[in-house]
Amino acid sequence: MRTLLKNGTVINVFTGEEEQAQVLMEDDRIVGVGDYNEQDADETQDVSGRYICPGFIDGHIHIESTMLTPGEFARAALPHGTTSVMADPHEIANVCGAAGIRYMLEASEGIPMTVYIMLPSCVPATGFDESGAVLTAEDLEPFYSHPRVLGLAEVMDYPGVIARDREIMKKIRAAIRHGRTVNGHAPLLSGRELDCYIAAGIGDDHECSSVQEAKERIRKGQRVMIRQGTAAPNLRDLLPLLEEPWAHRCLLVSDDKHAADLLNNGHIDAAIRMAAQDGRNPITAIRMATLWAAECFGLCGVGAIAPGYTADILVLDDLHQVRIRHVYQKGRMIVENGRMHPWNPPAVCPDLEKNVRSSFHINVLSERDFYMKQSGKQKCHVIRLVKHQLITEDWITDIDFDKKGGVDLNRDILKIAVAERHKNTGHKCIGFISGTGMKRGAAASSIAHDSHNLIIIGTNEADMAAAGNRVREMGGGCAAVADGNILAELPLPVSGLMSEASAPAVAEQNQKLWESERLLGVPGDVELFMLMAFTSLPVIPHLKITTQGLVDVDRQRIVPLCE
């Protein structure tokens, strides 16, 4: 089957030129760019006045962060021109281990988007994380034979790399031995430590938040993934990288993207649009999102409109607004005039499906589970949130355990609990948190990076138990409760991280969840559930909470609640 796109302007990502050329596809490949006509094709599409551009590639995303299954994610992202993603199933792997990776591979098999997989390098993320699985280098090894596995995902354990820790180096060396890429994750690392990290074989980083940081990495041979995620939109600060000599060493990635953001604002197209609106050359942004992304992963034959390349092709109405009219994936028109052609996600093998859907193992919670043994006034470590940031402060203040168990709404001090939920070990830690502004009820969630235990913040123990139990009943998800009533909920039955619903449905449920935050008294500029999700991640400074206790991140040690 030969299809001709005629009268369009081809975006040449090798040279940055706009070319008047006909594009001929045969089955899933581009076979000609130049002087072709109707006689050469079985089917011709006139795209006069439009642009022909390679499909966009997101070089780093955790699909789980959209709360969508790979199929539903693709359904939402394809109309935005995304035809390939490099997905790191770090979240589901922390819950389900190798089965989680297998699930993501099976659930994306044959869908009209190429979902490449980068193997999660840090499961669990730290020694404090009581995750659902441990993935060793040996566990990852079999995945390298899968044609969609491209390497080792973000190596967050940079202290381990710098110390040449045996286990993390084994994983890195395996990827290199297989001729694959190793993605980095080392925010603010610089100088000698950065040299040492890079020299281990780490090819890129997506954590750069300043041009200076990015330039050092490019000079040292890394590629920089410019992240424009929902919670971490770095593109504005990094726009100067869209000029040479930096641009050709950069990619555009999303890392974490919420369903509503994806639907309302777009995906990689949104980043290109923002660059164009800032006066940057949109073709440079397109090159970052196509050929240069493919090059970062050593992918051949992907990311360009050229003979022999995969026919992942976008027809754009314009370059500055990046309005996407048609999307061809592997030569098949999947989005036509902005509307998706129907397709079904693949069937995942039942055992695997069952495995990822029965990830929640914890006993029913009661009010008593959230009482603390302390009494009287004591100096305690309180996790204090920092507005619009994921870092927290270690606030040492007096807590009067005899008054409402220490909860003090006047000082905005609430209870926070993390309960192990993978293997029903009963491990649990209760502490205090300040900065949410919550005035009543409780919120619970099974999204709690990176080990995704059950995390609960509340003004009282009864609502904490009720919220936690609701999440437990759903087999994972989020719930907001006040006075024993469920204000909003978002079921995430797939490993406690992903919904079964479509992107619009998830976005709507999420919207209701956000609205319920206001009912709990949380001010509009605080995203409670999002912040909760990072409160148990002991790699972001300064004080976090895990099932093993409060963690002083800077010193990498457990601290007692009371001084």
Place this chain on the structure above:
Amino acid sequence: MRTLLKNGTVINVFTGEEEQAQVLMEDDRIVGVGDYNEQDADETQDVSGRYICPGFIDGHIHIESTMLTPGEFARAALPHGTTSVMADPHEIANVCGAAGIRYMLEASEGIPMTVYIMLPSCVPATGFDESGAVLTAEDLEPFYSHPRVLGLAEVMDYPGVIARDREIMKKIRAAIRHGRTVNGHAPLLSGRELDCYIAAGIGDDHECSSVQEAKERIRKGQRVMIRQGTAAPNLRDLLPLLEEPWAHRCLLVSDDKHAADLLNNGHIDAAIRMAAQDGRNPITAIRMATLWAAECFGLCGVGAIAPGYTADILVLDDLHQVRIRHVYQKGRMIVENGRMHPWNPPAVCPDLEKNVRSSFHINVLSERDFYMKQSGKQKCHVIRLVKHQLITEDWITDIDFDKKGGVDLNRDILKIAVAERHKNTGHKCIGFISGTGMKRGAAASSIAHDSHNLIIIGTNEADMAAAGNRVREMGGGCAAVADGNILAELPLPVSGLMSEASAPAVAEQNQKLWESERLLGVPGDVELFMLMAFTSLPVIPHLKITTQGLVDVDRQRIVPLCE
């Protein structure tokens, strides 16, 4: 062992910048670029006022064309800054088959230059070629497991590729299946045919002789290897490619380089020098010769001064003259102040050594072997050389066989013969050639692309036999004979293509050979032995001679000598 290069200016091939930075190596790797000092190293080299640049990579060379073994080639090229080459052992493979490839791998094992091997794709080059071996896709397969084998070498059989010929496509698909590169060779191919050729998976080309030709290829996704060989110096015509958006898709290669040219003018350094002298940015040329060359072959960790990269490092006195002071190869100083540290080439396994040194199998020749059966005057096809080109004309003219067997010095018509020499089949063809200007004697050579049979041009049959016999006695080589006396000779015992001697010795012998051309009456602007070497290559238009007969290259068929 840690070595520090301090106070130098680093050429950053990622950005094109010059950076003041210290470079720290540990064993064979660069481990740091930045703020380091003596305390970090076991040994410090002050390179104040000098440049630190990655070792040069020649992306496409036939080492056999230097007439040097890999070890002697390295000895000659290292002082010119070449630390890696992608060698296509096409010539020796046409003589010795897979044993020839194995020999090149063994003879370059452990030498202070990384000799990557591209597997010869066309052995024999054409159906007319009676070469010493036939290499099928199955024969090439085992080589892909060798760490220095990077892919499939120049696919000269472009008509076969365009026709999707089964055997050539099998070779191409094997390389792609192994995730390796496929080099192209398709001079002047354009438009639809070029699309078809590229779509088969051909990643680059080194045959571009015009900017226009090169631009079409870059736009279609190929990389362009700018060839600056001894006989085909294309760089001057292609200098405009040293500007963006073309430069980053280009490499500098030599393809065929003679020992004297290598010694006197240099290698890749000479190409960079020429670019600089033309007013181009030498750093752009250096980027082509380092990082971008590595990228073309999907090589990671080679071609840059950056953490984790192989410590192939040049210290240059200046950028415009490209004066090379020191060369580090895998962290070891191998050239110091322009002088090579001593090292020995590896021992090749005796069976293999014997194999490549006993490639000449042909009976002793006699005058009678060069007589022709025709008599009287007949219209004959004569190979007419075109000055300074490898193409020939098909000149149809009267030959009087009764006068000196057809030789006519007034009209510059001599005899040319090609005799099979690999398997002693006795196959032989005698024809006529015009354009050498030879007035007496004969010249014989075992370098006769691509099948490397014994080729002889002469004014009389006795000298033709004498010259041929001298080459036979040497087990391969070149010889010039007049009146039964040997005027000059160049023994090439290694497969009839390579000498055992050093580059200076080979250059000197070659010089004597060139001088002997004058003794034969050949004018100074004709390179007899070089032209001879291409007279039996039936892929260059228009009339060539093989053991099977005269070949009309345009029609790809054997033509009888007489009309």
